[in-house]
Amino acid sequence: MIIHDKQNGLFTLHTRSTTYQMKAGPYGVLLHTYYGPRISGGDLSCLIRYADRGFSPNPDEAGADRTYSLDTLPQEFSCAGAGDFRLPALELELPDGSHVADLRYTGCEIRRGKYALEGLPAFFGGEGDADTLAVTLEDRTAQVSVELLYGVFEEYDLITRAVRVTNRGEGPVYLRQISSLCLDFQRADLDFITFDGGHTVERYLHRSPLRPGVQSVGSVRGMSSHQHNPFVILCERDAGEEHGVCYGAMLLYSGNFQAAAERSQFEDTRLTMGIHPFHFRWVLAPGETFTAPEAALVCSPGGFGPMSRQFHRVIRAHLLRDPLAGSPKPVLINSWEAFYASFDTDKLLSLAKEAAALGVELFVLDDGWFVHRDDDTSSLGDWRADERKLPGGLAGLAASLRALGLDFGLWIEPEMVSEDSELYRAHPDWVLCPPGRPHIRGRGQLVLDFTRPEVREHIFQSIRSALAGVDIRYLKWDMNRCLTQVWSPSLPAGRQGEVYHRYVLGVYDLLERFRREWPRVLIEGCAGGGGRFDAGMLYYTPQIWCSDNTDAIDRLHIQYGTSFAYPTCAMGAHVSVSPNEQNGRVTPLETRGTVAMSGAFGYELDVRALSPEEKETVSRQIAAYKDCYGLIHYGDLYRLSPPGADGVPAAWAHVSPDRREALVSVVAGSTRAARPFRTLRLKGLDPALRYRVNGGESCPGDVLMAAGYPLPAPRGDYQSFQLHLIAE
Ligand code: GLA
Numbered sequence: 001m002i003i004h005d006k007q008n009g010l011f012t013l014h015t016r017s018t019t020y021q022m023k024a025g026p027y028g029v030l031l032h033t034y035y036g037p038r039i040s041g042g043d044l045s046c047l048i049r050y051a052d053r054g055f056s057p058n059p060d061e062a063g064a065d066r067t068y069s070l071d072t073l074p075q076e077f078s079c080a081g082a083g084d085f086r087l088p089a090l091e092l093e094l095p096d097g098s099h100v101a102d103l104r105y106t107g108c109e110i111r112r113g114k115y116a117l118e119g120l121p122a123f124f125g126g127e128g129d130a131d132t133l134a135v136t137l138e139d140r141t142a143q144v145s146v147e148l149l150y151g152v153f154e155e156y157d158l159i160t161r162a163v164r165v166t167n168r169g170e171g172p173v174y175l176r177q178i179s180s181l182c183l184d185f186q187r188a189d190l191d192f193i194t195f196d197g198g199h200t201v202e203r204y205l206h207r208s209p210l211r212p213g214v215q216s217v218g219s220v221r222g223m224s225s226h227q228h229n230p231f232v233i234l235c236e237r238d239a240g241e242e243h244g245v246c247y248g249a250m251l252l253y254s255g256n257f258q259a260a261a262e263r264s265q266f267e268d269t270r271l272t273m274g275i276h277p278f279h280f281r282w283v284l285a286p287g288e289t290f291t292a293p294e295a296a297l298v299c300s301p302g303g304f305g306p307m308s309r310q311f312h313r314v315i316r317a318h319l320l321r322d323p324l325a326g327s328p329k330p331v332l333i334n335s336w337e338a339f340y341a342s343f344d345t346d347k348l349l350s351l352a353k354e355a356a357a358l359g360v361e362l363f364v365l366d367d368g369w370f371v372h373r374d375d376d377t378s379s380l381g382d383w384r385a386d387e388r389k390l391p392g393g394l395a396g397l398a399a400s401l402r403a404l405g406l407d408f409g410l411w412i413e414p415e416m417v418s419e420d421s422e423l424y425r426a427h428p429d430w431v432l433c434p435p436g437r438p439h440i441r442g443r444g445q446l447v448l449d450f451t452r453p454e455v456r457e458h459i460f461q462s463i464r465s466a467l468a469g470v471d472i473r474y475l476k477w478d479m480n481r482c483l484t485q486v487w488s489p490s491l492p493a494g495r496q497g498e499v500y501h502r503y504v505l506g507v508y509d510l511l512e513r514f515r516r517e518w519p520r521v522l523i524e525g526c527a528g529g530g531g532r533f534d535a536g537m538l539y540y541t542p543q544i545w546c547s548d549n550t551d552a553i554d555r556l557h558i559q560y561g562t563s564f565a566y567p568t569c570a571m572g573a574h575v576s577v578s579p580n581e582q583n584g585r586v587t588p589l590e591t592r593g594t595v596a597m598s599g600a601f602g603y604e605l606d607v608r609a610l611s612p613e614e615k616e617t618v619s620r621q622i623a624a625y626k627d628c629y630g631l632i633h634y635g636d637l638y639r640l641s642p643p644g645a646d647g648v649p650a651a652w653a654h655v656s657p658d659r660r661e662a663l664v665s666v667v668a669g670s671t672r673a674a675r676p677f678r679t680l681r682l683k684g685l686d687p688a689l690r691y692r693v694n695g696g697e698s699c700p701g702d703v704l705m706a707a708g709y710p711l712p713a714p715r716g717d718y719q720s721f722q723l724h725l726i727a728e
Pocket of ligand 1: 366526527528529548
């Protein structure tokens with residue numbers, strides 16, 4: 001619900017459990033007055049105190065009033081150059097060379113339904129789902145107007161924000177920094193939580209108290225990155241899974257980003273999230289508009305659990321565009337860790353046959369299928385099936401798989417090119433690289449200049465002809481290196497600061513085109529695993545390969561961190577071989593299944609090599625996953641016990657929305673003698689119901705939650721088990 005109190009210049013956005021408020025205050029400055037647990041209303045600008053602070057300048061309108069300073073007031077959208085020295089959401093470079101932006105409120109509009117953003121990912125919603133508030137600000141001197149867009153999804157406690165900047169003057173204006181999110185708090189006793197790591201160790205949770213100054217994470221790699229995620233949390237110091245106020249903020253963007261929190265001199269906090277300023281300089285010609293990527297906020301008055309569940313629900317309902325339209329995603333087998341690039345049709349089909357017999361539904365042919373691609377040194381860009389390996393072509397393979405009862409899926413890496421390729425030999429100038437510089441390679445490959453429509457067109461057409469006549473249900477869109485030497489011949493020197501962002505827009509453009517061309521094909525995102533696991537990609541690819549690390553125990557941490565923002569159904573997760581290919585760890589097959597089925601489930605190993613008992617286990621896993629599919633994919637996630645807690649097993653539960661069914665998964669760490677007995681207290685059940693556990697004993701919901709369930713003592717390392725609870 002959006003309430004505009006015209007008399008007092010107040011905008012109050014209510015969701016089910018939260019309230020957000022801003023006010024066009026004195027002189028038209030848009031002040032942020034409140035964001036937090038839902039309140040009845042009123043004018044929260046009474047919380048703002050005024051004082052004459054040294055070295056905090058006063059705008060001209062304030063006259064002799066030295067208590068009015070942009071440096072001390074909570075701003076709704078902060079600008080650089082006009083007296084607010086904290087993190088700016090907007091920095092402009094004007095034709096006269098000045099860097100001043102000073103915005104004043106000019107008007108607003110409230111609409112039913114959620115605004116959309118041309119060419120950018122965004123939450124979507126019709127009239128019954130969401131409302132839009134558009135607030136217009138203007139810098140009259142610079143002749144620049146700014147539209148702040150707010151989407152309010154009441155039921156999900158979600159508030160989205162986006163910004164449009166329009167040049168209404170006669171000369172060019174340069175955007176130097178832009179963040180859709182600027183959020184001021186009149187307190188600084190908060191913790192900052194980020195999700196960080198690297199390739200194969202993505203999204204480990206890090207929490208620290210805000211200290212004076214700026215703390216930030218971001219990426220200048222041209223991708224949202226393995227190292228830091230465009231999702232952060234600010235929370236009260238004692239906030240935990242089920243208590244304390246917390247604010248989750250995500251950016252729907254897959255390129256360079258920055259998320260920064262500043263604890264200011266007066267113990268206030270500002271959180272900004274937007275495009276990273278490194279090498280960003282966007283030229284806005286007269287009349288042009290720039291749209292900044294959307295940010296999305298959930299405030300939870302009751303801890304991280306409810307915050308995550310709201311994000312999961314709203315992402316599932318209003319961000320993912322699932323081509324399978326509600327029917328279960330197929331259990332897949334991926335050829336990569338089974339064969340890498342070394343296979344032929346017989347090998348593929350024998351693997352497929354074995355997998356089909358175990359209950360697998362989709363066969364994904366990973367890297368290595370196109371001309372001369374025997375290792376990762378060649379052929380990217382030449383999207384034609386290698387007839388040595390696939391004499392019947394992709395169509396022949398797909399038909400053979402169909403005969404085995406399997407759907408067909410394929411790996412591609414559209415943004416990349418190998419120097420040893422026909423494409424590179426024909427178009428050496430199609431890669432990102434300034435003239436005269438030797439190439440910097442990543443995994444031996446170069447990055448195509450996706451800012452250029454002709455490059456995207458070529459890639460689209462070549463993949464389209466590779467797939468002509470092929471019965472295909474799935475594509476894995478990979479991206480295996482960071483961007484360097486970012487320069488495009490398509491733009492003049494003064495506009496090279498647009499290339500990083502235009503690259504991302506190009507990726508989104510081609511993804512959208514793929515979705516239109518193959519509306520029934522499920523596209524899984526991938527960037528060396530989790531290098532581009534962000535809400536922007538999820539808009540185009542409703543699931544993303546979570547990490548190249550398939551070790552079940554490392555995955556506990558990766559999937560745990562990922563779950564703070566992103567739903568289970570979006571995390572690609574596979575059972576792979578033991579000892580694990582990435583870290584050599586030995587884990588039981590049951591445990592690998594338990595962890596992988598808390599995701600978009602599949603296998604990635606040579607199932608032909610499994611023993612009869614192991615095959616039996618795989619069949620049971622697939623049947624169990626299918627049985628619990630609705631719970632896992634549409635249920636609510638409760639994190640019961642984090643991974644890595646000293647000796648305590650990691651545990652989590654998926655609970656059906658009506659709370660009549662739950663799947664509890666438990667994975668113990670390495671074992672020792674004389675282990676203490678453990679009792680697991682469950683969450684999310686109906687205290688008034690009794691639940692049958694794994695078809696056997698019957699336990700009351702209140703007992704399971706208050707007193708707990710006695711865990712069996714594991715014998716051996718990394719044991720796991722699952723409890724399937726069904727209400728009687
Ligand atoms: C990346 C992906 C893997 C696999 C390989 C193939 O690393 O993350 O899953 O597809 O590329 O080269």
